[in-house]
Amino acid sequence: MAFLNGIGLISPQRTAETNEFLSEIVEYTADYLKCIEPVYRNYIDPIQSRRMSRLIKMGITAAKMSVTQANLAMPDAIITGTGLGSVEDTEKILGDLTKEERFLNPTPFIQSTYNTISSQVAIQLKCHNYNSTYVHRTFSFESGLIDGLLQMEEQSASNVLIGAIDEMTMNHLLITRRIGQWKMHPVSNMKLREDQTPGALAGEGAAFFVLGSGKSESTYAEIKDVKTWIRMNCEPDAGTILSHFLGNHDLKATDIDLVLMGTNGDLNYDPVYEQFADQFFPGKPLAWYKHLCGEYHTATGFGLYIAANLLKRQTYPEILHLNHAAPSRLKNILIYNHFRNVDHSFILVQEA
Amino acid sequence: MPKRIFITGYGIISCIGNNIAENLTSLLQSRSGLGPLRHIDSQLKDELFVGEVPKNLDELFHMAGITPAEGYSRNSLLGIIAAREAFVHGRLDDHRELKTGLISATTVGGMDRCELYYADFLTNDSRNSYIDSYDCADSTEKIAFLLGIRDFVTTISTACSSAANSIMLGARMIRSGRLDRVLAGGCESLTKFHLNGFNALKILDKDPCKPFDEKRAGINLGEGAAYLVLESEESIGKTGNQPLCEVSGWGNSCEAFHQTASSPDGTGAYLAMKKALDLSGLAPEAIDYINAHGTGTDNNDLSEGRAIERLFGERIPMVSSTKPFTGHTTSAAGSTEAILSILCLQNQVIWPNLNFSQRISELSFSPVEKLITNIPVNAVMSNSFGFGGNDTSLVFKRVTRE
Numbered sequence: 001m002a003f004l005n006g007i008g009l010i011s012p013q014r015t016a017e018t019n020e021f022l023s024e025i026v027e028y029t030a031d032y033l034k035c036i037e038p039v040y041r042n043y044i045d046p047i048q049s050r051r052m053s054r055l056i057k058m059g060i061t062a063a064k065m066s067v068t069q070a071n072l073a074m075p076d077a078i079i080t081g082t083g084l085g086s087v088e089d090t091e092k093i094l095g096d097l098t099k100e101e102r103f104l105n106p107t108p109f110i111q112s113t114y115n116t117i118s119s120q121v122a123i124q125l126k127c128h129n130y131n132s133t134y135v136h137r138t139f140s141f142e143s144g145l146i147d148g149l150l151q152m153e154e155q156s157a158s159n160v161l162i163g164a165i166d167e168m169t170m171n172h173l174l175i176t177r178r179i180g181q182w183k184m185h186p187v188s189n190m191k192l193r194e195d196q197t198p199g200a201l202a203g204e205g206a207a208f209f210v211l212g213s214g215k216s217e218s219t220y221a222e223i224k225d226v227k228t229w230i231r232m233n234c235e236p237d238a239g240t241i242l243s244h245f246l247g248n249h250d251l252k253a254t255d256i257d258l259v260l261m262g263t264n265g266d267l268n269y270d271p272v273y274e275q276f277a278d279q280f281f282p283g284k285p286l287a288w289y290k291h292l293c294g295e296y297h298t299a300t301g302f303g304l305y306i307a308a309n310l311l312k313r314q315t316y317p318e319i320l321h322l323n324h325a326a327p328s329r330l331k332n333i334l335i336y337n338h339f340r341n342v343d344h345s346f347i348l349v350q351e352a
Numbered sequence: 353m354p355k356r357i358f359i360t361g362y363g364i365i366s367c368i369g370n371n372i373a374e375n376l377t378s379l380l381q382s383r384s385g386l387g388p389l390r391h392i393d394s395q396l397k398d399e400l401f402v403g404e405v406p407k408n409l410d411e412l413f414h415m416a417g418i419t420p421a422e423g424y425s426r427n428s429l430l431g432i433i434a435a436r437e438a439f440v441h442g443r444l445d446d447h448r449e450l451k452t453g454l455i456s457a458t459t460v461g462g463m464d465r466c467e468l469y470y471a472d473f474l475t476n477d478s479r480n481s482y483i484d485s486y487d488c489a490d491s492t493e494k495i496a497f498l499l500g501i502r503d504f505v506t507t508i509s510t511a512c513s514s515a516a517n518s519i520m521l522g523a524r525m526i527r528s529g530r531l532d533r534v535l536a537g538g539c540e541s542l543t544k545f546h547l548n549g550f551n552a553l554k555i556l557d558k559d560p561c562k563p564f565d566e567k568r569a570g571i572n573l574g575e576g577a578a579y580l581v582l583e584s585e586e587s588i589g590k591t592g593n594q595p596l597c598e599v600s601g602w603g604n605s606c607e608a609f610h611q612t613a614s615s616p617d618g619t620g621a622y623l624a625m626k627k628a629l630d631l632s633g634l635a636p637e638a639i640d641y642i643n644a645h646g647t648g649t650d651n652n653d654l655s656e657g658r659a660i661e662r663l664f665g666e667r668i669p670m671v672s673s674t675k676p677f678t679g680h681t682t683s684a685a686g687s688t689e690a691i692l693s694i695l696c697l698q699n700q701v702i703w704p705n706l707n708f709s710q711r712i713s714e715l716s717f718s719p720v721e722k723l724i725t726n727i728p729v730n731a732v733m734s735n736s737f738g739f740g741g742n743d744t745s746l747v748f749k750r751v752t753r754e
Contacts, residue, residue: 109549119740
């Protein structure tokens with residue numbers, strides 16, 4: 001059993017330092033959605049944070065928010081998923097290297113290493129336990145969740161801290177725009193699906209979650225299972241994978257009350273979600289969230305925050321609706337995500 | 353009884369050989385692969401000693417069996433070469449009904465091309481095919497697509513312990529029943545990016561490295577790739593593969609001390625080794641050999657040495673670092689050295705710690721100086737420690753024929 005007992009989320013929405021849930025939506029017309037950052041000195045000693053880059057500060061802060069909420073002093077494992085790590089530090093080094101090699105500043109090099117977040121969280125919490133970092137595009141967070149679930153099954157952990165964290169920079173946006181990943185112009189996040197052009201709206205976020213083997217007052221939901229797979233031109237197809245995945249928990253597609261999809265406004269790839277929903281979940285309530293946080297490798301972290309709150313609060317705010325179907329009660333939510341129709345994943349979240 | 357996990361295939365490329373047989377030959381001849389940097393146009397080229405795979409990009413394409421094309425990094429080609437050798441050896445192409453995963457590790461990813469083309473990335477479309485090959489997942493996905501592995505694919509980056517964590521996760525995924533067999537390991541190519549990063553940290557030795565020596569002066573970075581095939585007993589029942597050995601213990605711990613330095617008493621190293629030993633069910637005296645992380649830095653070797661003393665007390669097993677052979681292959685070091693350790697079990701030998709002359713004054717033991725042959729080796733421990741205090745140890749056991 002893996003209960004979601006604490007969440008810390010820094011995102012382009014007001015998700016940090018509040019008990020409200022989507023009560024006020026922040027609208028943007030922008031090239032990408034940027035995180036609303038908290039005042040870091042409330043979480044990190046300013047002497048320590050002076051040389052920390054933004055991603056590291058966001059990560060440590062989100063981690064501290066989640067352990068505080070779960071009332072957890074010492075996690076049995078710290079695991080981070082990040083597709084790109086500290087882009088800002090990597091860019092600094094690449095910029096320097098084009099000029100002169102020898103006089104590199106070591107600080108950005110150290111911080112560009114992907115495991116810096118997990119390691120800095122461990123230093124902050126003085127935690128010598130299991131520590132790892134996953135860096136596989138949109139599988140980064142899901143791989144971390146799978147590792148966390150394994151820890152629980154092995155009974156080597158009763159509380160695991162798992163992060164989903166990525167940042168965007170203007171340079172990285174410009175570079176990855178060249179290969180069609182993003183909208184070529186600023187768009188309104190509230191009118192994302194009306195834009196009807198190729199490319200997603202980019203975003204970023206830093207989320208940490210506490211998974212515990214026991215239910216507590218702070219419990220949001222239960223993470224039942226996670227599945228990742230790469231789509232290749234061979235069997236089995238998504239339908240077979242879906243029925244096995246749900247079948248392992250004695251569930252069928254009809255038991256799913258809501259499908260939370262990774263729809264991101266990309267004209268080329270959103271049809272994959274639509275076909276999936278039409279084929280396996282006809283008439284079911286469908287929801288989305290990436291207009292609120294933007295697309296990034298670990299955006300399913302934001303998705304899990306949404307699913308967890310829906311289950312705990314038993315609400316279904318209109319801002320999330322993709323169709324007119326309404327759930328009568330929320331018990332099982334399936335988070336479905338894919339990246340350019342290659343890396344696909346399911347996260348099954350259940351009412352606790 | 354927890355499921356037993358066996359190694360049934362392996363593949364490697366390093367500066368001492370392009371495959372298992374060549375690496376074994378170099379090791380048996382105590383022949384180091386360290387030398388000057390040739391294939392990277394770095395301003396540090398004449399100052400550094402490195403463990404570079406002596407092949408250019410075209411030669412690597414040829415060895416990987418791929419028609420030269422854009423979008424491939426040196427890193428992904430190294431990965432493909434070693435992964436394919438393991439894939440063939442472990443006969444992963446048969447029994448496709450078995451649930452098969454790929455867990456790879458890298459930290460610099462496709463940086464070897466990215467650092468060449470970064471100015472173009474920023475200003476024009478001429479190098480667009482390399483934009484996607486910059487991240488860590490690229491080499492993993494290229495291997496996955498080439499070999500048709502799709503049930504579970506992921507990439508780990510815990511700096512210099514990355515590939516040891518791949519093997520550890522592979523074993524855990526099989527033990528949990530989620531997978532039947534896993535291709536696990538890592539790849540890393542030399543880049544200006546991390547040569548300069550390590551240089552800025554002032555931990556590179558300008559001469560051949562001397563791990564565990566009183567006068568050690570730092571690391572020689574290396575490159576390469578190494579992958580192992582892990583299988584459950586049930587899987588072996590179907591594939592008929594012969595186990596090379598058993599992976600019986602794994603432990604991961606974090607120093608939580610400093611971003612780039614090890615703690616003076618080696619807390620993380622001690623905990624990782626202890627967890628691995630406990631899980632393997634072996635007594636400390638059952639470990640015949642430790643393939644140490646032994647980078648050759650002041651800090652690591654003392655810290656690791658103290659942790660070994662703390663865990664093994666008076667009866668310290670034979671210890672050596674094989675980094676004077678291969679260089680420090682960073683994210684590929686965990687799987688490279690796992691294979692070198694397994695070769696000890698198979699060949700009943702202990703690899704020497706080249707370049708050693710004087711014991712570290714604070715330590716009670718010296719590493720093995722010369723190749724030892726015809727010696728019983730039944731259980732070995734392989735250590736991999738990384739920046740961020742990410743420490744992982746693995747234990748491999750000889751499989752005795754019943």
